[in-house]
Amino acid sequence: MGRSSNARARLIEIAGQLFQRQGYHASGLNQILGESGAPKGSFYYHFPDGKEQLAEASVRAAGEAVERIIEKAFGRARSFGSGAERFGALLADWFEESGFAAGCPVTSVLLETTPQSAPLLAACRAVFDAWIGHVEVHASRLDEGARARELALGLIMAMEGAWLLARAQRSTAPFRLAARLRPA
């Protein structure tokens, strides 16, 4: 498990980065394999179902990374607002460190998938749901519980929209505004 996990993990890592920057279809297997230094045979050993399986893994991995960001943002927050602001700031940092290039890891795969590939769509949905769930837990702790789900949904939704606008405008400003959006 030790050695092989490396190759597998590296493939997931590289693929995730490329998907976020170029999109799923624009990131060819050859490019992914080239940049991760893995030979073709190895890839199909680790991912016998091919590119989609890799995409699913990359979506789930990136999903967990964002979950950690959510925990970091809300972990010690004393109000939903301060947690949301910290969340936006952390996403803004991530985005800026990528050179204003890396989109949301779920979105990049979600939008190029619909008709076929139910498992991939399901993974994207599951990751979104997990994010919302994590935020909801913190919301119900920090705010009146009745609004918790709406607060969580609204925050994730706003951050996703912010990610898009941030990309189009090459700016981190949208993340800060998104952190302040609340259901009326």
Add this chain to the structure above:
Amino acid sequence: MGRSSNARARLIEIAGQLFQRQGYHASGLNQILGESGAPKGSFYYHFPDGKEQLAEASVRAAGEAVERIIEKAFGRARSFGSGAERFGALLADWFEESGFAAGCPVTSVLLETTPQSAPLLAACRAVFDAWIGHVEVHASRLDEGARARELALGLIMAMEGAWLLARAQRSTAPFRLAARLRPA
């Protein structure tokens, strides 16, 4: 001239639909040509710069379609809130009529383009800016002017995020929540 406009317009229309459903790269020229009944040579007559030029045209065309939706939503609105709600409802209708399949016409192109193709990125940004500008005009008429730009940015951002979640969940509910999000 009349005939030819048809071919061009039809190509833009079909391409836009496919991009929204499958994404830019997943929509091959052959498919676009096949579904619009246009031969290959005609396509390169109307779009000598190729697929990207078609994408740019489709982004701009869809941008104008959404502008009309914005005008329709806010045209007779007596409050920003009622305009926003109507906007969300119209987008929800559009999305539902597409069988829960059509994403935002800008997003689908924006996310698969970044490193290269500055004109395409510029077109995406211009369309976003135009939407925000249109909403802002109505916001400053209906609300205190000081918040108009933030209200507009927030609404567009929220709707974009809603479009993503709507797709992942095959639901129109996100649009309704997005319509109610406001800067705190």
Add this chain to the structure above:
Amino acid sequence: MGRSSNARARLIEIAGQLFQRQGYHASGLNQILGESGAPKGSFYYHFPDGKEQLAEASVRAAGEAVERIIEKAFGRARSFGSGAERFGALLADWFEESGFAAGCPVTSVLLETTPQSAPLLAACRAVFDAWIGHVEVHASRLDEGARARELALGLIMAMEGAWLLARAQRSTAPFRLAARLRPA
């Protein structure tokens, strides 16, 4: 005739240059048209049989240009050797002025034509024969008549070979050696 000859002549001129540098198939109609500023419709007015007809015209035109070079070289020559040397020098100048890039105008078309297009092959052969004939006339004037045809054939053949080597080596030296080759 006055105005239109210009367009026609310009097309022949440009096409000849491109064929010599890039070959027949590598020189697209669009490039030829673009560089000569002629619209597509005009081209098919002047050359209803298409690209091959243009190629034939360019071969014949360039053939006459070389004939003039032959006359210039041998016109006042007092020996076959001095005429041949002058011929080689003039071809070397032509080649050098083209930036060591322009091959023989006949060869470039001849080698990409064989199976189809008998008229084009015939034109190439006719131009070669005309060159040989012109040299032969001078040879029989300047040398013993019995060897005239062999001298002419040998000189043209050597110059053609020189043109190839000159191109591969980016040098004008082959032309000077070719001018000195004689049947043993």
Add this chain to the structure above:
Amino acid sequence: MGRSSNARARLIEIAGQLFQRQGYHASGLNQILGESGAPKGSFYYHFPDGKEQLAEASVRAAGEAVERIIEKAFGRARSFGSGAERFGALLADWFEESGFAAGCPVTSVLLETTPQSAPLLAACRAVFDAWIGHVEVHASRLDEGARARELALGLIMAMEGAWLLARAQRSTAPFRLAARLRPA
């Protein structure tokens, strides 16, 4: 290992034949692939740099074939003249066996390549140089050494020119005359 060499070698062989008969650009990859029975994917495994890499290989392979002809012609020759005559005769045979259709394998590629593709041009030049070098070795053995290089250059140059005229006239006569050309 044995099997794969076959595919690669067969591609080079077929491509060389087609280039000699039709030229480089007129010989489409699909035709080459069709006649050699190889699928596209295999081709790009063996020649990742594409058609130009195949052309380079075919030029080098054909270059070695002609080197063998040179050795055969001059190997047991007792004079430069008899070696040259045998060389011309062997080329004439080759040309006749091809149905008066196959041009020089170097020339066909050289003339359609110039501006781009330095490696291809270098390969053509290297093959020419190798031929000249081989002839020169025999020339210095059989003749006065001082003239050896000129004899070699002149012979190769004459044979190249002969190959062109042979093609235009559908005759093997030029090869025999070329064999007799010597620097004056």
Add this chain to the structure above:
DNA sequence: ACTCGCGGGACGACCCGTTAGT
């Protein structure tokens, strides 16, 4: 358990030389 060499077709976008309409 894992890697690799070699191969396989379908499809990608693009551009070709040409013809109708006018």
Add this chain to the structure above:
DNA sequence: ACTAACGGGTCGTCCCGCGAGT
């Protein structure tokens, strides 16, 4: 004399097997 439109062709790249080897 020229704009508009036409398909079939160009080369290149896609994601993916399969067998032997380590």
